Amino acid sequence: MVYIxxxxxxxxxxxxxxxxxxxxxxxxxxxxxxxxxxxxxxTIALKGNWFISYAIRDTEGNTVINAKDTSTLLSRQxxxxxxxAGLINHRISxxxxxxxxLSYTIYNFTFKGETYCIKKEKFKPxxxxxxxxxxxxxxIAIFNRTVKLQIFEKLLDEPLLVLVLFHSAFGNQR
Numbered sequence: 001m002v003y004i005x006x007x008x009x010x011x012x013x014x015x016x017x018x019x020x021x022x023x024x025x026x027x028x029x030x031x032x033x034x035x036x037x038x039x040x041x042x043t044i045a046l047k048g049n050w051f052i053s054y055a056i057r058d059t060e061g062n063t064v065i066n067a068k069d070t071s072t073l074l075s076r077q078x079x080x081x082x083x084x085a086g087l088i089n090h091r092i093s094x095x096x097x098x099x100x101x102l103s104y105t106i107y108n109f110t111f112k113g114e115t116y117c118i119k120k121e122k123f124k125p126x127x128x129x130x131x132x133x134x135x136x137x138x139x140i141a142i143f144n145r146t147v148k149l150q151i152f153e154k155l156l157d158e159p160l161l162v163l164v165l166f167h168s169a170f171g172n173q174r
Contacts, residue, residue: 001150001151001152002021002149002150002151002154002159003021003022003148003149003150003151004019004020004021004026004148004149004150004151004159004163005019005020005146005147005148005149006018006019006020006029006146006147006163007144007145007146007147008140008145008146008147008171014030014031014032014033014039015030016028016029016030016057017029017030019056019160019163021159025059026058026059026159026160027056027057027058027059027064027160028056028057029054029055029056029163029164029167030054030055030056030057031052031053031054032053032054032055033051033053034051038051051069052067052068052069052168053066053067053068053069054066054067054068054164054167054168056160056163056164058160064082064083064158064160065080065081065082065083065160065161065164066080066081067079067080067081067164067167067168068080069168075095075096075098076095076096077093077094077095077096078093078094078168078169079091079092079093079094080092080093080094080161080164080165080168082158082161082164084158085158090111090112092109092110092111092165093109093110094107094108094109094118094165094168094169095107095108095109096169103121103122104119104120104121104122105119105120105169105170106118106119107165107169109165114130115130116128116129116130117129117130118165118166118169120169120170125137125138125139126138126139126166126169126170128162128165128166130153133153134152135151135152135153136149136150136151136152136153136162136166137149137150137152138163138166138170140170147166147167147171149162149163149166
């Protein structure tokens with residue numbers, strides 16, 4: 001089992017947040033913008049949830065994952081670009097699945113031919129599912145804004161990839 005934790009920054013903050021696996025720093029997550037006008041528009045006029053992009057860097061400062069919000073008014077979606085250890089680029093489209101039941105939220109994506117689902121029920125941790133098996137759990141401690149991620153099964157290559165999937169879906173909700 002892999003245990004990862006980090007602090008959520010404020011919605012308007014562009015300061016990198018360190019990501020730890022136990023006591024060892026494994027990377028940083030940083031909110032990015034195209035330019036200062038978009039930053040101003042997102043943080044002041046729109047309250048910080050419309051032009052979301054994240055860069056995940058490893059301990060050497062190399063960007064390994066980029067996540068960009070490509071949502072429209074009717075659908076929520078993130079495009080995630082990931083470069084694995086073999087320097088192969090992958091593109092993941094994380095899409096919100098509309099449900100009539102309002103007690104939970106579901107996102108679906110396909111990676112290396114396998115279909116995964118991220119499901120979050122109200123007041124419970126979010127779960128990453130593969131064939132209805134929970135392979136990871138993501139939870140926010142509200143009082144100190146600390147995120148805790150536990151990966152139970154090593155089906156996905158990189159813990160940072162699992163983290164950015166959860167963070168994109170639930171880190172800064174509209």
